[in-house]
Amino acid sequence: MAGPRRVSSSSAPSFENTESGFGGPLPPHILIVEARYYEEIADGLLTGATGAIKAAGGSFDVLTVPGALEIPSAIVMALDAAVQRGRAYDAAIALGCVIRGETTHYDIVAGESSRALMDISVQRALPLGNGILTVENDEQARVRASISEMNKGGGAADAALHMVALKRRLHGVEA
Ligand SMILES: Nc1c(NC[C@H](O)[C@H](O)[C@H](O)CO)[nH]c(=O)[nH]c1=O
Numbered sequence: 001m002a003g004p005r006r007v008s009s010s011s012a013p014s015f016e017n018t019e020s021g022f023g024g025p026l027p028p029h030i031l032i033v034e035a036r037y038y039e040e041i042a043d044g045l046l047t048g049a050t051g052a053i054k055a056a057g058g059s060f061d062v063l064t065v066p067g068a069l070e071i072p073s074a075i076v077m078a079l080d081a082a083v084q085r086g087r088a089y090d091a092a093i094a095l096g097c098v099i100r101g102e103t104t105h106y107d108i109v110a111g112e113s114s115r116a117l118m119d120i121s122v123q124r125a126l127p128l129g130n131g132i133l134t135v136e137n138d139e140q141a142r143v144r145a146s147i148s149e150m151n152k153g154g155g156a157a158d159a160a161l162h163m164v165a166l167k168r169r170l171h172g173v174e175a
């Protein structure tokens, strides 16, 4: 079976490389909102995401919330506060982990966090990387958070950076 096409950190646009078409004087400024419901998983996701942003020459702020359900509202609050402060974010990255339990609560946490993130991204035309794992068990989470295995935190950051570059191109902004 063919696997998903992955965008690795190395193929993500570098904002320092003018030959790539993404380079230039505007390094991306990224908001990361992480839910640390599962501490070890959160560590891996954050390491992956920040590594990808650094590799692309970007900067970031990290906000921590209790669970995945708090991520979307924290993103909206932080975006608005950043505009008020005079330095808007170019993108947001959501990091978290939802592991199925015994009840239907999994469906609420996984589904509603994802739905709200999509709403924010589409309504605000905001480049957004969704790095909230939605898994059946601890082992699936561990493999996906590990930067030497599936590195989903890095993947979410790469997706956000890709969309920043796309948005800038569409607006005729030299990145
Ligand atoms: N079960 C998980 C949660 N649940 C907590 C919610 O996200 C939320 O914080 C609570 O309902 C209070 O509003 N959060 C996760 O991130 N991961 C889970 O597996």
Ligand SMILES: CC(=O)[C@@H](O)COP(=O)(O)O
Pocket (backbone or CB within 6 Å): 098, 099, 100, 101, 102, 103, 104, 105, 106, 107, 109
């Ligand atoms: C995803 C969850 O919210 C989960 O941790 C809840 O577990 P349970 O369904 O056993 O209460």
